[in-house]
Amino acid sequence: MVNRNDLCWCGSGKKYKKCHLPLDEKIAYFERQGFFLPRKDMIKTPLQIAGIRESGLLNNAILDEVAANIHIGMSTAEIDRLVAEKTKALGAIAAPLGFEGFPKSTCTSINNEVCHGIPHEQIILKDGDIVNVDVSTIYQGYYADASRMFMLGEVSSERKRLVEVTKECLDLGLAAAKPWAFLGDIGYAIQTHAENNGYSVVRELGGHGVGIEFHEEPFVQHAGQQGTGLMLVPGMVFTIEPMINGGKAGVYIDADNHWTVLTEDGQDSAQWEYTVLITETGAEILAS
DSSP: OOOTTSBOTTSSSSBGGGTTHHHHHHHHHHHHTTOOOOOGGGSOOHHHHHHHHHHHHHHHHHHHHHHHHOOTTOBHHHHHHHHHHHHHHTTOEETTTTGGGOOSSSEEEETTEEEOOOOOTTOBOOTTOEEEEEEEEEETTEEEEEEEEEEOSSOOHHHHHHHHHHHHHHHHHHHHOOTTOBHHHHHHHHHHHHHHTTOEEOOSOOEEEOSSSSSEEEEEOSSOOTTOSSBOOTTOEEEEOOEEESSOSOEEEOTTTSOOEEETTOOOEEEOBEEEEEOSSSEEEEEO
């Protein structure tokens, strides 16, 4: 047990009473009320947050490089090489490469591909395509994760609306990510907006804790009820990454590559992703 005048457990060098004691007391109070609170190892230290923030800046730079170069006629393998080269130039590591056997440095998911699309020389971006590029970066041992949607050429009004509403879902989820709120609040905000616009939310996949490992607790469901689930505490870092389908919510995994997730009904899907930090006043985007 840490005493008030001991150095804080977080490694800040401050006395416990001047650092994490007020937060720990508030967590203990809510636990006594019967709420579900995160374990201490799910709350990042100031040093860890600084490292994740730096990784997030590099992750953003890599996605900016994609945004500056993506074009009709480009293969998704070219996108992967661009990500790999920019990551290396920044002195970082592409987290997806080799993760549980994933063969590439990034995920590229087109139209009815929900996520985890594998880049390939023969997959060529076409006029009217929508594509999600998902970049995850390791820098000095810290992870960041974000994805963006790109619209190529003359995109149909239906696809454009799906992309835009999905981004709105992400930002509404972010707005619900407040200290002492709940994971269910994030899911509720996303689900409500998606369904009010005639879309559906993928349930099998969701956001996740990130920073020290690629995937950590908690699992962040993009559908839910207000006031339910894990209580959000300052220092938590996780992704919000809604996958919104133009048709029904059902998905399946490609039987050939065992990675790519597609919509069961063949309708389009869109996804945007942030890495976020819960702060004392709201949420800070660490990677976008």
